[in-house]
Amino acid sequence: MARILTGITPSGTLHIGNYFGAMRPAIELQTRGEAYYFIADYHSMTSVTDADARRRFTHGIALDWLACGLDPARAVFWRQSDLPEVCELMWLLGTLTPMGLLERAHSYKDKTAKGLAANFGLFAYPVLMAADILLYDTNLVPVGRDQKQHVEMTRDMAVKFNQTYGETLVVPEPEIRADTALVPGLDGQKMSKSYGNTIEIFGDEKVLRKKIMGLVMDSRTPAEPKPDADKNLAIQLLRLFTPAEVALDYETRLRAGGLGYGDLKKALFEHYWNFFAAARTRRAELAANPGHVEAVLRDGAQRARATASQVLTRAKQACGLG
Numbered sequence: 001m002a003r004i005l006t007g008i009t010p011s012g013t014l015h016i017g018n019y020f021g022a023m024r025p026a027i028e029l030q031t032r033g034e035a036y037y038f039i040a041d042y043h044s045m046t047s048v049t050d051a052d053a054r055r056r057f058t059h060g061i062a063l064d065w066l067a068c069g070l071d072p073a074r075a076v077f078w079r080q081s082d083l084p085e086v087c088e089l090m091w092l093l094g095t096l097t098p099m100g101l102l103e104r105a106h107s108y109k110d111k112t113a114k115g116l117a118a119n120f121g122l123f124a125y126p127v128l129m130a131a132d133i134l135l136y137d138t139n140l141v142p143v144g145r146d147q148k149q150h151v152e153m154t155r156d157m158a159v160k161f162n163q164t165y166g167e168t169l170v171v172p173e174p175e176i177r178a179d180t181a182l183v184p185g186l187d188g189q190k191m192s193k194s195y196g197n198t199i200e201i202f203g204d205e206k207v208l209r210k211k212i213m214g215l216v217m218d219s220r221t222p223a224e225p226k227p228d229a230d231k232n233l234a235i236q237l238l239r240l241f242t243p244a245e246v247a248l249d250y251e252t253r254l255r256a257g258g259l260g261y262g263d264l265k266k267a268l269f270e271h272y273w274n275f276f277a278a279a280r281t282r283r284a285e286l287a288a289n290p291g292h293v294e295a296v297l298r299d300g301a302q303r304a305r306a307t308a309s310q311v312l313t314r315a316k317q318a319c320g321l322g
Contacts, residue, residue, distance in 0.1 A: 002033035005138040005172075007040040007080065007129075010057035011047050014064045015198035016272075017183035017191030020240055025142060027069045035075035036136050036304065037065070039297075042080050042087070042128060046111075046121045062293050064201060067283035078300035080132070085308045090124075090131040092315055093157045096164060097127055101156060106149055114194065130154035135308045137170045148174050165318040169311070184236050186215060199237075201276060202283055212269045213262075222260035229255040234264045241271040 006026040008018070029035055041058050048054050058079060070077055080086060102108070105126050112118045133141055133154050141151050151174035158169040182190060185197030192198070199211060215234055220226060229235060229251045239247040250267060253259040286293055316322045 002139040003036060003137060004029050004033045004140045004142065004175075005036040005038075005133055005136055006142060007038045007043070007132055008061060008065075009040045009043045009047075010054060010061045011044050012057060012193045013198075013200050013203070014061060015191055015193070015200050016240065017185070017198065019068065019201050020183050021144060023065065023068055027065075029142060030071055030074040033140070036138065037070060037075050037077050038080050038132070038300075038304070039078070040080045040132070043125065046119070046125060047116065059290070059293065062297060063283050063286050066286055066293065066296065067279045068201070069279075072296045072300065076300050076303045077296060078304045079297050082297065082301035083135075083305055083308055085305070085312045086128070086131045086135050089135050089312055089315060090128050092319060093130055093134070093161060094124065094127045096160045097157055101153060102126060105153065106146075126150050126153045127157070130157045133172050134158055134169045135311050136304065137307060137311055138172045139170065140175045141172050142175045145176055148176060161315070161318075165315075168315055168318040183240065184233055186211060188233055199272070202280060205273065208273070209269050212272065213265050215265055215268075217261040222263075223257050225257040226254050232264075234261070234268050238264075238268050238271060241268075241275040246271075 004026075006022065006029075008014075008022060014023070026035075026037060039058050039061050041054060044054055044057065048057065062077075062079075065077070066072070102123055107125065108118075108123055111122060116122060129150050130153065133151070134157070141154075143151055151172065155171050158171045161169050162171070185191035185195055186199065187195065187197045189195055189197060200208065217232075217234070226232070232251075232254060235247065235251050235254065238250055250259065250264060254264060313322075
């Protein structure tokens with residue numbers, strides 16, 4: 001049975017782009033193999049420097065994943081920093097990783113171009129990510145196309161290690177989902193915290209309603225036909241929360257004329273709000289019992305360590321350490 005691994009960085013509040021792009025696909029994979037899911041709080045240190053904020057984001061992400069359907073009975077779910085073994089494997093890998101490989105990382109170039117400080121953590125991010133993957137004998141890493149390079153770099157590091165010290169590490173495969181949703185943000189760009197254009201999965205109803213009702217439309221009147229209705233931002237978002245025939249009905253009405261933008265945005269909010277209704281209830285129950293959430297993460301760390309300790313010991317012995 002294949003072992004599948006996914007991590008998510010606690011650098012802010014999760015939004016619907018995170019849900020449709022990463023969370024829902026990962027949760028669906030729980031039934032397909034051994035699912036290993038972790039909260040990458042070490043990775044968050046490249047962008048978050050407030051300790052209280054990191055703790056808050058980490059706890060919030062645990063609540064979000066559990067509320068949205070992650071099942072601790074099926075998946076191993078833990079906090080990355082509860083297994084410092086990952087940092088030790090990162091060093092072993094780093095001693096063999098060429099500078100040129102890291103300098104070619106798209107993520108590093110993109111983030112520094114956007115003004116993020118160029119430091120060792122940001123530069124070495126792919127090595128820590130490789131350690132995250134290799135420490136658990138991972139077979140499959142489901143990623144979006146923008147993360148494919150990091151998995152390819154992980155493969156390069158594993159192959160180099162095995163060539164140097166003998167067959168030790170499992171070389172993983174990326175799994176690129178052809179149907180991964182590209183979720184547009186409030187401004188039409190890809191939804192991202194860095195763009196400030198997100199719609200949160202959970203949050204205050206009035207605030208979220210205001211966000212959606214504030215979507216900018218063109219100046220055409222309700223009666224005017226809109227032949228480009230399929231490109232309308234509200235229609236694109238509506239498709240995420242409704243069956244295909246429902247979204248198509250709104251698109252057809254908008255195309256023909258007679259459906260006002262205000263009514264369309266109201267419908268979008270209602271469908272969005274109802275889509276996450278059960279998850280909101282579950283999240284409130286979990287938030288009221290923080291001890292349970294911590295117990296889930298502790299148990300997950302213990303289960304993850306059973307694999308991690310074996311892999312690290314194997315790697316150290318191959319290197320002549322210990």
